[in-house]
Amino acid sequence: MIKVENLHKSFGKNKVLNGIDLTFEKGKITTIIGQSGSGKSVFLKHLVGLFKPDMGRVYVDNQDITDIEEEKMKKIREKFSYLFQGGALFDSLNILENVAFPVVWGTKKNPEDYDIKEKVKEVLARVGLKNIEYKKPSELSGGMKKRVALARAIIKEPEYILYDEPTTGLDPVMSATIDDIILKLNRDLNILTIVVSHDMQSVYKISDTICMLYGGKIVFEGTESQIKKCKDKHVNNFINRMSINS
Numbered sequence: 001m002i003k004v005e006n007l008h009k010s011f012g013k014n015k016v017l018n019g020i021d022l023t024f025e026k027g028k029i030t031t032i033i034g035q036s037g038s039g040k041s042v043f044l045k046h047l048v049g050l051f052k053p054d055m056g057r058v059y060v061d062n063q064d065i066t067d068i069e070e071e072k073m074k075k076i077r078e079k080f081s082y083l084f085q086g087g088a089l090f091d092s093l094n095i096l097e098n099v100a101f102p103v104v105w106g107t108k109k110n111p112e113d114y115d116i117k118e119k120v121k122e123v124l125a126r127v128g129l130k131n132i133e134y135k136k137p138s139e140l141s142g143g144m145k146k147r148v149a150l151a152r153a154i155i156k157e158p159e160y161i162l163y164d165e166p167t168t169g170l171d172p173v174m175s176a177t178i179d180d181i182i183l184k185l186n187r188d189l190n191i192l193t194i195v196v197s198h199d200m201q202s203v204y205k206i207s208d209t210i211c212m213l214y215g216g217k218i219v220f221e222g223t224e225s226q227i228k229k230c231k232d233k234h235v236n237n238f239i240n241r242m243s244i245n246s
């Protein structure tokens with residue numbers, strides 16, 4: 001479980017988070033929506049200790065990480081996987097080396113080691129890919145690269161996955177495939193999943209809970225049917241505009 005209480009964060013005079021209370025549960029998918037600059041990325045960074053709040057607390061598995069030492073935070077960060085926008089793969093490495101990277105980096109292990117290669121095949125299969133270990137990223141489509149990035153994100157068996165705009169830049173068919181994979185990974189691996197997204201079709205498909213950030217606060221928290229009935233004008237404007245765009 002991840003819990004934030006009364007989270008506040010400003011940069012100079014720019015008050016970005018102004019009292020956020022949220023709880024995220026294992027095995028559930030929560031999406032965070034909100035207009036550009038509303039603080040979605042700033043919020044995610046507090047969960048992995050990359051930003052410290054001005055006020056409020058952050059708990060990961062009941063452990064208060066707000067003022068934790070960096071060495072201890074490193075251990076907690078190992079439970080997380082953070083899939084950035086673009087999911088950048090290393091162009092000069094083949095797919096085997098890319099996917100194995102989090103496991104071999106900083107160790108004497110080799111992607112060709114039997115166990116590692118088998119694990120790479122297993123996670124590639126989870127995202128619907130096979131026999132691409134010796135291809136380079138440049139030989140793959142955008143959607144396949146995204147899937148490889150997903151495979152790399154789960155190779156260390158994280159307890160929490162944070163996705164930042166996982167379907168941005170993909171066509172509707174590939175977006176739907178990525179949504180299916182996010183759902184399947186969440187279900188099969190019982191991962192706590194938080195997704196930042198502008199893509200309302202995707203938000204509706206994958207979310208157990210949708211949260212909307214506006215003016216530094218959570219102005220909505222609930223399900224698809226609840227958000228569609230929500231009377232708040234900021235929520236309404238946002239979902240109507242985004243549904244037209246996506």
Ligand SMILES: Nc1ncnc2c1ncn2[C@@H]1O[C@H](COP(=O)(O)OP(=O)(O)OP(=O)(O)O)[C@@H](O)[C@H]1O
Binds near residue numbers: 014034035037040042
């Ligand atoms: N390191 C930083 N220093 C100063 N200001 C920052 C920093 N990081 C973010 N901000 C500010 O915080 C605000 C929220 O930014 P954030 O990136 O969280 O928005 P977002 O909702 O993720 O936007 P987008 O959808 O465009 O990615 C912005 O005004 C941004 O300029």
